[in-house]
Amino acid sequence: MTQLTLLFAKHSSLLSPDDIYESADQDLLIRLAEDRRLERKPLGIHGKELGEYFSMWANTIPDGGLTVVGMENDGKLSGCHKWTDDQRNSIEKSPHVYCSDAKVDSKRVEVLSDDGAPSYIILFRTRYREDKCVRTASGKAYIRRGDEKHELNEHEIRELEIDKRQVDMEKEPVDLIFPDDFNVELVRRFIEGVKKVHQPLQEHSDIEVLQQRRLGTIKGGVFIPNSACALVFARDPVQLFPGCKIKFLRIDGEVELSGDRYNVIKTIPIEGPVPSLIADAADVIASQLREFSRLGADGIFYSASEYPYPAWYEALVNACVHRSYGLRNMNVFVKMFDDKLVIESPGGFPPLVTPENIYMMHHPRNPTLMHAMFYLDLVKEHAEGTKRMRDSMKNMHLPAPQFEQTESGVGFATVRVTLRNHIKQRKVWVDSDVSKLLGEALSRNLNAEEKRVLNFVxxxxxxxxxxxxxxxxxxxxxxxxxxxLQNLVDKGLLKHIHSSTVERDSRAHYVLPSAFIKRGPGTELDQYQGS
Structure with a gap:
């Protein structure tokens, strides 16, 4: 009775599948609607169709779900009291017959049917399997998307099998020649990093170290690299993984538009092995970020980028290291809007990881690749990267990072990480590359100090x-x-405001010429116009 009272005190949408299964009764089942946890099925359902739902729940993170047999789609309780013993036994044995890899418990729950007769429903509890893509007896596999059952195609099944380690894509051999097709400098840095950590490997050859770190095998004295090795070290991994790229987009505004309203003002494609992708993309992002300065109480100016480095760099690394390389043709996108930075990577969250537990759960999709990044000093492997993102944003009084998974509509998912700035609170600003404000040709002639001054003004x-x-x-x-400052005046980028009758004017200052000012509501620069 205490358990039931606690459940009713808890909103039904917060109950887990286990909560529902353990405390299920007629009142609770009527309160619940079909959703990400529960599916209703009428009496006429066949065991073969139930097998599809067992597969669906077994493949659906994080908890699987429940199937109620003897309950109509509209919530009415038809009950199972009219079944024969053979019909009941057939339904209760359906998990073993039609989806034997699913882990399913079942029980009967007493109810009063809609015709007033004492009856019961059969409640199946199917648990998520993190180690296997569960197929039905006919070889099909399903997953829950929203409140619907979705049949996976073979590409999606392979992607799920890679995620669950049934298929180790990282260990698959590739048709590249070592060392001819590889970046020897990256290999050298990696070998040095490994030997620095693992002293017993000091006397081993390079290919022995690569084999020991699971990046390939040695056969007849010849090193045969695998997919992980190609992603980390190949000169041109795109020939094997066409989507091993990052596309940087600078977007004018807060929403991406298309057609006649297309508002992408800068596109920078980046290719190469994963370490180079990360380094080159980091340089591009850093060059595009705006920098703002404030005068502290101590009289010293403090400058800060619009996003903290630990937040955007960690998001970039995660996109490259934890993305799905099974989706070979899909690349990472970095989209810089006026009010946010969005990084999109192919593949959904790895198994067991959700937006709700992302700060606590560490489950890398590509462990061999990630370990290689550790020896190249690109990741820490302390399972604290997302926490560092959150904390660095908080320290700058910015909103916490937003993590979400979106479905493509063609069976593939994308993870999107969004960092938001305080552009709404900044009354006036200027682009870091000032190309939109000043023109591409003029902006190329500005150095970092001149850009910083213009941003400050x-x-x-x-x-x-x-x-x-x-x-x-x-x-x-x-x-x-x-x-x-005078050089900027000579270039026409600043206007010198001073008294013509005072030799050393203590109130002299510099402002942007009116032609270069980007106004916003209530702009603070209005007071200087015409000075």
């Missing part, structure tokens, strides 16, 4: 010589700061 409205000197500590003297 756009954010704060103006700048004076003292502020410029504090903003860029590398400038040796006050005169260097003044010369930097």
């Amino acid at each position: 756009a954010e704060h409205g103006r700048i004076n010589v003292v502020q410029c000197h504090r903003l860029i500590p590398s400038l040796p003297k006050w005169h260097s700061a003044k010369r930097l």
Whole structure:
């Protein structure tokens, strides 16, 4: 009775399949609707069709689900009291006959049928199998998507088998010649990293170390690389995995548009082995981020990127290391909007990982690849990367990262990680590459210090010589700061506001010319116009 009282105190949508199974009665089953946990089936269902639902639940993370037999789709209880013993036995044996790999428990729950007769329903509890893609007796496999049963095609089945380690895609040999087809510098760095950690391997040859780290096998003195080895070290992994790429998109606005409203203003394709992908994409992202400065209470200027490095770099690494390479033709996307940075990677979350437990659950999809990244000092393998993302965003007073899985509509899923900035709170801003504001040709002639000054002026409205000197500590003297500002005036990128009658005007400052100002509601720069 206590258990039932606790369940009713808990909202029905929060009950787990185990909660429901353990405490199921007529009142609880009527309260529940068909959803990600429960499926209703009428009396006329055949054991073969039930086998499809057992497969579906066994392949559906994180908990599998429940099937109620003797309950109509509209929630009415027809009950099973009119069945013969043979009919009842046939249904109760259906998991073993039609889906023997599924782990299924069942029990009868007493109910009062809609015609008023004492009856019962049969409740099946199918548990998720993390180690196997479960097929029916006819060789088909299913999964739950939303509130519907979806039959997997062979490509989807293989993807699920890779995720569950039934098929070890990383260990499959590839048709590349070692060392001719490989980046020897990356291999050298890896070997050094391994030997630094594993002292007993000091006297081993390079190919022996690669074999010991499960990146291939040696046969007749010849090293035969596998898929993981190709992804990490091959000069051109795209010939084996056409989607081993990152496409960076800079988007004008907060929504991606198409057709006549197409608003992608910069596209940068990136190819190469995974370590190079990460390094090159990191350089591209860093070059596109805006930097903002503030004056601290101590009189010192502090600068910060619009997103913290640990957050976006970890998201980038995860996209490359934990994506599905079974989806060989699909690449990673990095999309930079005005208000957010979105990184999309092929394949859904690895088994057992959900948006709800992502900070606690560590279950790499490509463990051999990830271990190789560890010896190249690209990952930590401490299962704390997502926590570092969350904490670094919090430290900058930014929203927590958003993790979600989206379905493509053709059977494949994508993981999307979204980092949001505070662009809504910034009244004025300027692009870090200032190409949209100043023009591509002019922006190419700006150095990092000049861009930083322009960003500061756009954010704060103006700048004076003292502020410029504090903003860029590398400038040796006050005169260097003044010369930097005057150079921007000479280029037509700043306007010098000063008194023509005072030789050393303490109120002198610099603002953006009106033609270059990107206004927003309530812009703080309005007060300087016409000065």
